[in-house]
Amino acid sequence: MKKTVITFGLLILALLLLFQISKYTLISGNRNIEIIIAVVAIVFFIIGIYLNKRSLHKKELPQNAIDHKKIASLDISKREYQVLKEISLGLSNKEIGDKLFLSESTIKTHVSNILVKLDAKRRTQAVQIAKKLRII
């Protein structure tokens, strides 16, 4: 927000500056208006590219961002979420249990709960749904 204000402020300054330069150049009797226009064109061309790049970058990030509100609204607990992430990495229940220092039974319980909460029939489907919901 602050950066946007600064950027636009600098832009307006640059615009005013260019107008002044063009005026003085004309007063001094030079007829190199083409050069002035070319400079203006190039400068604003670059500014356009720069601003666009910044705005696009800000729009790109939220696409991969995790929707923590959605996780909460789906009633997915911390442990369940941890397990979900491990499932998405392709680990088996046994491997997840070893990684989180839990028994396979516990993982199975968590997985079952995750499947219900995500309305999935299989762990593979759960991963797909979770990615669609931007949960992982």
Next chain:
Amino acid sequence: MKKTVITFGLLILALLLLFQISKYTLISGNRNIEIIIAVVAIVFFIIGIYLNKRSLHKKELPQNAIDHKKIASLDISKREYQVLKEISLGLSNKEIGDKLFLSESTIKTHVSNILVKLDAKRRTQAVQIAKKLRII
């Protein structure tokens, strides 16, 4: 490629046109140079944004683009690849069989081959590896 050439052609034309307009305006005695410069600035500002958007889109796509060469280098056949995509959608072997009009046995054979070729132990892991390799 063709579109790029056309775009740049139009750009050069626009540039020349603006120069001509500026010349004639000056010859006719008008002192509205500020307006001309402003128009040029705005036009090139917009052009900058437009071109940047196009070039960024072309750079974004390859990030999600499928690496067909990798698929070939891994010796994954057409059918196997089809099955792999269905796995990533979270379907069971039975469901994939119904969708592709094949028996569950056949799907199992394909899945086994996919797991070997992707060096995965489970279908969930296969999906994760395939996504990392930009195969799906």
Next chain:
DNA sequence: AGCATTTTAGTACTTTAGTATGAGTCCCAA
């Protein structure tokens, strides 16, 4: 046509995954 590869499919097993249910522990807010 003949050969290699792909695709299909089956049987017979082993291994994971997933369901259902019950029960103990821990922690936190009422």
Next chain:
DNA sequence: TTGGGACTCATACTAAAGTACTAAAATGCT
């Protein structure tokens, strides 16, 4: 302090998934 939620774990099943092997069509290429 007590009831509820989250977490843990177990047993006993059922259902998928995955392996190993075999083998017949279908396809593609020279």
